[in-house]
Amino acid sequence: MSSVETVPLAPAAEKLRERFARSPLSERVAVVDLDLPTLEVAPADWPAVARFLRDDSECAYDLFLDLAGVDNAKRRGRPTRFEAVYHLHSLPRSEHVRVKVILPDTAEPRLPSVVDVWPAANWFEREAFDLYGFDFPGHPNLRRILVHDAFVGHPLRKDYSPGQRWFFAEEDLRMPSWATHTEERAGHFETQTLSIGPSHPATHGIVHLVARLDGERIKRAETQIGYMHRCFEKMAETHTWNQVIPFCDRLNYVSAMINGVGYVKTVEKMLGIEVPDRGRLVRTILSEFSRIMDHCVDIGANLVDIGALTNFWYLYQPREGIYGLLEACCGARLTVSYVRVGGLAIDVPEDFVPRCRALLESIPKFLNDVDRLVTRNRIVRNRLAGTGVITKEQAIAWGLTGPVLRSTGVAYDVRRSRPYDFYDRFDWDVPVATDGDNYARYLVRMEEMRQSLSIIRQALDVFPESGPVSSDDWHVVLPPKDAVYHDMESLIFHFKLIMEGIRVPAGERYDWIEGANGELGFYAISDGGAGPYRVKVRPPCFPMMAAYEKIIIGGTISDAIATLGTLNIIAGELER
């Protein structure tokens, strides 16, 4: 493939094209300009391009974000049926890039593995193998990950009929090959294989950890996931754009609001519509409250796991208050479904600002209580400090984002690096820590809650008393009910929106926000039809869970439990 010379590109893409033009790979990469600078490469060139993208000082795409398979069988305008779409981020240059590996039309789509370039690619490649049947030669452990081993076919291919059922029996469960035999060495006690989960109280969700123990120390571990796979992405393809919103709540169900905001922001950008300031402020305020809730649950549950029950009660009280606020706004505590493409389902209640202010008053008291109980407590210190250590280099290589990455000293926060809504107008700090252990993650989360409170306080100060919360584009947003009842034209808009859904122009978009656990990205493709052609979530938990089996090596089982807690794995988001 040769680069297209004539089309003018945006500065970022132009810079990338110039960089490639000066490289030995110039003839093998095409740079196109979509919402992100996008490279198109052939599978054979992909490892070389990947290495160049990571190592070249002008590229330096060191953070692997996402790999999305795409099946173009029902979409026009693409050269071949399958594409593997990578999203990468450069921490030094704070830029995203997209790479499309165009797979030739063969019976078995195949592309080289890039696990040796970005170790984070490991599970993402397994997922693409699982859901699309892509073969990755060079992958160390290419087997199914989200669907079970008795499953036949690749569910996200367009020719896979979603009505099929495959039954999984206990004998179909595949343990890792190393776990089925014992190891004995001369002059050494035999090792032992311990299976924790799938449903174990400390896994907070359904995660299966198989660990090989040498005495008390974990020598080798492997996690098996997929017990909560709900085919979010397949369901999104069979529903309209708005109907996906309730499913988004079930991704990270501890901070459900943030997922919906991330999803609708992506769709709004594809549509090119603007949400009124008041609506965006409500989203910001409730997202930050959700972040506080997420961190409360994480710290509370983590401390329960290591034996400190009281904090759980103190941290669940602010959560209860926030749930009450969310319920007053939208009618549900957890599965909020509050956002809509173009705005919000309904305006906030009259007492929204006083309620928020009352919460701002009460939450710090509980945080201070936990601070007093935990932060300088020697027992907690001994359990958390120095366990589950992740270095900065490891965190980047494993594709970690969010509080876990920040606890290793990398100040990457989407709200700062690419401010959306009003985050650039508020005065707040990105908390970082340097040690990268469980204790550092605890400290980062505690400070993040305080920063979120500060953001909410500033947002409330500028919150307009009245005004629209949704766009008035009636091709996207339902007209007001009064108009629907009494005005024929509005009724027609209403009818068309319900029966046909929003028409999103054909195209693709990757949009990302700072979820409670890290970068939450939505890669959406539209073919101009009534619903999404493809939606891929970039779940922040997924690379964390992939790294988990490496982080816990050398520690004890009790450290592993504490580490699982501070990584904050949310199975709903992990397995979608």
Added chain:
Amino acid sequence: MSGIVDVSIKQPRKLTFAERLYLPEIVKGMGVTIRHLLRNIVSIRNLPTILYPEKRRDYSDRFRGKHILTTRDDGTLKCVACYMCAEACPAECITIVAGEHPKIAYEKYPVVFDIDMLRCVFCGFCVDACPKDALWMTRNYEMAFFNREEAIFGIDKLIAKPGLPVKDGMGYRPYYPGDGTRPPGDASSSPVIPGDGEREKWREKGIDLHHTEGPGPLNRSLDGSGREQAAAPQHPMAKS
């Protein structure tokens, strides 16, 4: 100033002598828990927990619970079986079978209106979709079933009972008092259309008010004989 704050600096790794002694920290922690204990004893009304089911949580009037089918003044369903709620439903839990209402002003009504409460995700999209103000939600969240069949709520379980209070009160709805929305006109209080409600009487006379105007395949009689109907009866709405 917006910047970066290093939290590890605030919390030095090295514990002080007092902290290493365990006891001062434990006493400090006990202080926190005893304060909470005393506060809970003194103001027992403000306990964070609720003695369910004697006491209920006070939900807002936006709560999305069990659905309710609203009725006109004369007790008939407002629903006109337009299928918009079923179409908007992301969980595909609403089943509607439309029928022709004997009263002409009402046109259509749902013969079957089932909501599968086990499939329902209580997102409220059906309420947003309804153009006739026929579907609301209540604050009733206590639904338990012994089997799946029981979980499919038909009209008998969903209809608003005139004169009876709604369990736990109304929840999510298309409009709220004071937001300026004028509810759609109630067809039961609208002027009576001549001949309205007379359809059954016409049927008894052997005349179907359907498909009575103009020629066409639909106006053939349904006995399969292919004969044209003898005389097209005059439509009650038509001016003679």
